Amino acid sequence: MAKTAKVRAVAIITKRKNAEAKAAAEKIAAMLDSKGVAAYAISPLRISGIDTIEPADVKGRADLVFAIGGDGTTLKAFRTIPGDVPLLSINVGGHRGILSEVDTDNMQSAISGILDGRGFYDSRIRIQAFSGKTAFPPALNEILITRADLSRTPTISIKLMGDEKSHRMDGIVISTPTGSTGHNLSIGGPVLHEGMSCLILSPIAPVNKMPQLVIPVEEIVVKCSLKSHLVIDGQENYIIKAGQEVRIARYPHDVRFLRLNKKGMRQLAKLGF
Numbered sequence: 001m002a003k004t005a006k007v008r009a010v011a012i013i014t015k016r017k018n019a020e021a022k023a024a025a026e027k028i029a030a031m032l033d034s035k036g037v038a039a040y041a042i043s044p045l046r047i048s049g050i051d052t053i054e055p056a057d058v059k060g061r062a063d064l065v066f067a068i069g070g071d072g073t074t075l076k077a078f079r080t081i082p083g084d085v086p087l088l089s090i091n092v093g094g095h096r097g098i099l100s101e102v103d104t105d106n107m108q109s110a111i112s113g114i115l116d117g118r119g120f121y122d123s124r125i126r127i128q129a130f131s132g133k134t135a136f137p138p139a140l141n142e143i144l145i146t147r148a149d150l151s152r153t154p155t156i157s158i159k160l161m162g163d164e165k166s167h168r169m170d171g172i173v174i175s176t177p178t179g180s181t182g183h184n185l186s187i188g189g190p191v192l193h194e195g196m197s198c199l200i201l202s203p204i205a206p207v208n209k210m211p212q213l214v215i216p217v218e219e220i221v222v223k224c225s226l227k228s229h230l231v232i233d234g235q236e237n238y239i240i241k242a243g244q245e246v247r248i249a250r251y252p253h254d255v256r257f258l259r260l261n262k263k264g265m266r267q268l269a270k271l272g273f
Contacts, residue, residue, distance in 0.1 A: 007115055009038035011053065011062035011085075013077045014045050015069025020093045022047075024068050024104060031108060035115055038062075042081075055080040064114075064258060068092050074099045075233045078126070078255045079137045086121050086256040088114065098181050098270040101259055110260055122259045124178045124194055125217065126251035129230060131244055137232050138251040141179030144231040145222055145246060146171030146204060148239065153207065154226035160201075161218055169206035171228070174199060174220060174248055181267045183234065190214065191267055220248045 010032055014021040022045070029039040029047050040062060041047045043054050053061060058081045065087040067077040074089040081087075088111075091097030092104055102110040113119065129136040129143050147154050147170050157166040175184040177192040180200060185191060189202040189212050199220075201213040223245050230238045230246060240246060 006117065007037055007063050009040065009062045010064050010066055011040045011042050011058045011081075012045065012047070012066045012068065013042040013055075013073065013081075014067075015073045015093050016044075018069060018093045021068045021073075024090065024092045024107065025066075028066060028068070028107070028111065031111060037115060042077075056082060059083040059085050064088060066090060070097060071099045072235065075140055075235060078140050079233070079236075084253050084256050086258045088258040096270060098267060099178075099257075101257065101261075113260060114258065119258050119260050120262075122195075122257040123254040124257065125176055125197060125254055127174065127176060127199070127248055128251040129232070130247045130249070131230075131240065136230065136238060137236060138253075139179070139232045140176065140255055141182040141233045142173050142175040142184060143248055144171060144173050144183060144229070144234070145224060145240065146229050146231070147224070148227040148229055152226055153205075154224045154228065154242075156203075156225070157223045158201065159221035160215065165210075167203065167206050167208055167210045169203045169210065171204040172222065173202040173204065174222075175202060176200075179233075181271060188212070191271075194266060217250050222246045222248065 012025050014025050029050050032039045039050045041052045043052050065085055067074045067087055068090045089100040090102050091100035126138045126140050128138045153168050155166055155168050173183050177196045178194050180192040184200050184202050189200055197217055199215050203210045226242050228240045230240050
């Protein structure tokens with residue numbers, strides 16, 4: 001857990017079409033300006049008096065990103081902003097805010113602490129899917145491969161560590177430890193500490209009751225006998241042809257959260273346990 005560097009410029013991304021998130025962004029931009037820290041709005045966000053930049057331009061312009069919204073906003077921010085620019089997740093207008101570090105109640109005091117040099121960076125692994133020459137966007141939580149035809153159950157083959165298993169099932173979720181509290185948890189998967197370096201394979205409605213597996217972070221090849229959907233972090237959906245191989249591997253750039261408080265099992269606290 002590395003200590004934070006001095007913050008000279010911050011880029012702000014918000015939940016789309018959410019008045020509460022935009023109001024928080026405007027308040028934060030004014031606060032940053034009063035402390036001599038430059039602020040940028042990440043397109044399509046517009047804030048009066050500050051420049052708007054594209055996500056691709058964040059690296060090199062900003063030392064830190066503030067993602068204002070729910071977990072969906074944080075997931076999208078990490079997919080669209082290149083490299084490993086650190087991010088502070090602020091829960092405004094979201095639901096559980098499992099990925100968030102602060103909310104509206106402690107937002108201003110937290111930002112003051114960050115600008116004073118308090119806090120640390122917390123790295124998390126990501127995964128990425130490939131098929132043929134296509135590289136899909138990276139996933140922080142999970143990659144879902146699921147049947148497109150709801151009236152037929154496909155056979156899904158999984159190649160891993162020199163072995164291959166084929167089972168009839170509706171689909172499979174390949175989850176990171178960060179995503180263990182996402183789709184994986186909703187289908188009965190285990191909650192893992194976010195800092196672990198491993199993956200979870202969670203079959204969906206397997207005919208032969210294939211168990212969930214916690215595995216090392218190694219390349220996985222998945223092939224579905226029928227046309228399927230490939231879904232990235234529950235937000236981006238792609239069609240995969242029948243028999244088309246999908247290769248899943250660790251993404252070379254981990255994400256970096258900016259944290260203020262050390263918590264042993266952050267996910268459990270966020271889930272109310």
